[in-house]
Amino acid sequence: QAQLVQSGAEVKKPGASVKVSCQASGYTFTSHEIHWVRQATGLGLEWMGWMNPNNGKTGFAQNFQGRVTVTRNTSIATTYMELASLTSDDTAIYYCARARGPYTGSKYFDVWGRGTLVTVSS
């Protein structure tokens, strides 16, 4: 069945960058967008952005534009999300999710990774 496997927890200092990976299996990688959603401890879900693995197109929430980059390696069905200029407010669990839906970039999520905890601390 479809599955997304994310990389392990990270601890970063303020000002640094973090790169989280998300490897897909059990379905055709290029057939579904991958979206990124984060969740600070005890708080709600925050949508960050998306990538079309077929053509590499991306789109991001205004809060993250200029600070987040999403790339992919189709040969290993893996998407990467890199977040720069980290602050303590970026401490959260970062999820990747497989998307379905009607419009490019505007979709819902039927398969989720287990999440990657990113801790930003001096």
Add this chain to the structure above:
Amino acid sequence: DIQMTQSPSTLSASVGDRVTISCRASQSIGNWLAWYQQKPGQAPKLLIYQASTLESGVASRFSGSGSGTEFTLTISSLQPDDFATYYCQQYNNYGTFGQGTKVEIK
């Protein structure tokens, strides 16, 4: 940006109760709305999409309704496994989540 507002933030209920959670969009989103269930330490799970379509494998006690700006998630008879936090998400214009509704044991 489209804002999503859920109510209530917390709901206390008993097994067997009928539970209703509301979600309001700041502008019309048609029926491009999904509902998710999240339990502590787990990723969210898709329950409903396109406002009222039940995801495959999801129990039929879950149902969704609404269109435009007002939406509802209903659990017809609350089961022990249903105590969790529920989120709505609009996908008319990218994706925005509501702040969540925690369903706790009364």
